[in-house]
Amino acid sequence: MEPRHIVMVGYDGAELLDIACVTSTFGLANAIGQLHPGYRVSLATPGGQPIRCDSGLVVQAQLTLERLTGPIDTLIVSGGFGHEVAADNALVVAHVRRLARESRRVASVCTGATVLAATGLLDGHRATTHWRFAPRLASRYRDVHVDSAPIFIREGRMATAAGVTSGLDLTLAFVEEDHGPELSRQVARDLVTYLQRPGNQAQMSVYVAPPAPDNDVVRRAVDHVLSHLDTDLSTARLADAVGVSPRHLTRLFLRELGDPPARFVRSARVDAAARLLDSTDLPMPEVATRTGFGSAEALRQAFVARFRMPPAKFRAVSRRPEPDRPDQDRAMAG
Known part of the structure; x- marks a missing residue:
């Protein structure tokens, strides 16, 4: 059998980590699994x-x-920051589209989703990208259902990873699919x-705080929300807390954050609940x-809407246990 040919498409302004997380993971799978045939990894530019x-x-390509x-x-x-230039290059887009027809799986890392979207391959599909660039992707490609929450999304043979190191998680999922969970864990x-973060794990808001808004009113409103999650956070109450009208607050939130206050509040509550589920053993009613x-x-309804899984399952997958170690290691630890 021939090796599985993995082709990474790069261009000027590509992110080196996007490339290395994928290529190094497949390369390590070859070495650890002593795969024959294994993976043949190439960079095409x-x-x-x-x-x-x-x-x-500067990185040298193997293929044209x-x-x-x-x-x-x-x-x-x-x-990478060159993603929009690449997506505007008709020849690059045409060749990615052509090669996709000859590939078993097609994927992108981070803003590589912009190039895939330009080919039309993501039309009608859910896709993710780096949270910072998700609004731009959604506005530019209206037929793509952009979801900025998960670290990666797989739909059939199409996959998109959120950004940078999430490409590692997606590649581990590919290794598991090809050669089983034990090699992926090794x-x-x-x-x-991490042994493998589930694709539905939040890419940004659960573990990484978004940047503080520039507008002082919005910043004070956000701070109030985050410190009073268990209180009445209706738009009227929130506007009163920062001394503006509900209409003006909504206008500011849409301009600064891209969401109305009510949607921001719901997202903040889900994120906080996810942190509690991941880091505590509190029962569901207490988390709520x-x-x-x-x-x-x-x-439960909020989690299903956001992560497409109930909170109990989220807690289970975010706390996926390490594989058993040899008995002597356990004895030394105990």
């Missing part, structure tokens, strides 16, 4: 030219994008990373109370 990454480092033909096992488009341990949901059922 326009004209086969070296590319200058966001960091300024325009001359490459299938079959390809997995085609993955890198993200690779993750050698990479000193502390985060301002009226009941455990209201909490």
Whole structure:
């Protein structure tokens, strides 16, 4: 059997970590699993030219994008600050579209989703990208159902990863699909990373706070929300707390955050509940109370809407246990 050919598509302004997280993970799977055949990993670029990454480092390509033909096992488009220039390049888009037809799986990392969206391959599909660029992707490609919450999304043979190191999580999922969970766990341990974060885990808001709004009124409103999650946070009450009218507050939130106050409040409550589920053993009713949901059922509905799983399942997958260690290791630890 021939090795599984993994093709990473890069371009000037690509993010080096987007490329390395994928290529290093497949390479380590080859070494640890002693796979024969294993993965053959290549970087394809326009004209086969070296590319200058966001960091300024120059990376040499192995393949010329325009001359490459299938079959390809997995085609993955890198993200990076050059993503919109690449998406506006008709030749790049045409060749990615052509190669996708000859690939078993097609994926993107971070803003590489912009290039996939330009090909039309994501039309009618859920897709994710880095949370900072999600609104731009959604406004530019109206037929793509952009979801900025998960770290990666898989729909059939199409996959999109949220950003940078989430490409590692998606690649681990590919390794598990190809060779089973044990090899995926071994690779993750050698990479000193999570054994594998589930795709539905939130990419940004559960563990990384968004930047503070520039507008003073919105910043004070956000601070009030985050410190009073278990109180009445209706738009009228929130506007009163910061001394403006509900209409003006809504206008400011839409301009600064892209969401009305009520939607921001609901998202903040879900994020806080997710942190509690991940870090405590509090029962569901207590989590609901502390985060301002009226009941455990209201909490469940919010989680299903946001993460497409109930809170109990979210807690289970976010606390996925490590695989058993040898008995002597357990004895030493105990």
